[in-house]
Amino acid sequence: MKLIHAGASPFVRKVLVVLEEAGQRDAVELIDGMGSPVAPNENALAANPLGKIPCLVLDDGSSMYDSRVITRYLDAKYKLSLYPEGDTGWTTLTLEAHADAILDAAVLCVYESRCRDEADRSTAWVSAQQDKISRGLDSLENHWMTHLNGQFDIGHIGVGCVLGYLEFRAELGGWENWKNNRPNLTAWNDAFSNRSSMQATLPS
Numbered sequence: 001m002k003l004i005h006a007g008a009s010p011f012v013r014k015v016l017v018v019l020e021e022a023g024q025r026d027a028v029e030l031i032d033g034m035g036s037p038v039a040p041n042e043n044a045l046a047a048n049p050l051g052k053i054p055c056l057v058l059d060d061g062s063s064m065y066d067s068r069v070i071t072r073y074l075d076a077k078y079k080l081s082l083y084p085e086g087d088t089g090w091t092t093l094t095l096e097a098h099a100d101a102i103l104d105a106a107v108l109c110v111y112e113s114r115c116r117d118e119a120d121r122s123t124a125w126v127s128a129q130q131d132k133i134s135r136g137l138d139s140l141e142n143h144w145m146t147h148l149n150g151q152f153d154i155g156h157i158g159v160g161c162v163l164g165y166l167e168f169r170a171e172l173g174g175w176e177n178w179k180n181n182r183p184n185l186t187a188w189n190d191a192f193s194n195r196s197s198m199q200a201t202l203p204s
Ligand SMILES: N[C@@H](CCC(=O)N[C@@H](CS)C(=O)NCC(=O)O)C(=O)O
Pocket: 008, 009, 010, 011, 012, 035, 036, 037, 038, 040, 050, 051, 052, 053, 054, 066, 067, 068, 100, 107
């Protein structure tokens, strides 16, 4: 399998963490997919008409995207049980979506500063994305800690990748320090970020 990837992408990181959890990092060949909405990467475009990464190219040449589809595929392939059955499963999927939505807002903030000339940037629009990030983090702090301190699942991986990305891109994204007034989330991440799959996939 080939994974169209970029070292800084938090969505790619989710896939890499799942591969690490499976002990199958070597099952994929990494192909450069670094690009942006205004300068799409050729490898990414060849595998995904939308030009987005991660994209997993299977051995029969077919492509699979986006990150949530790939992580679910790998979970089934390697029998990881990251997607619980029953009612808890819906909670897990909601947390996974919650984490992805924070990442969407964060990536949009970064694109605004990386891809637009300063004169064209919208302060109001960036600040609306930053507010979305803050609300998402507050919800993690106030409503999701019981789940995060429970059985390991794909939601944990999503949140770990969110917090890692918010630290990694803090300067370009311009958002608040996520640790401010979020002691529970901070304590959780202090432990979770030491997990070997997280340490092996630090953004670059
Ligand atoms: N929902 C997608 C989001 C993926 C995404 O936004 N990836 C970014 C890189 S972090 C990308 O490919 N950007 C290029 C573009 O938007 O054209 C997923 O979960 O895979």
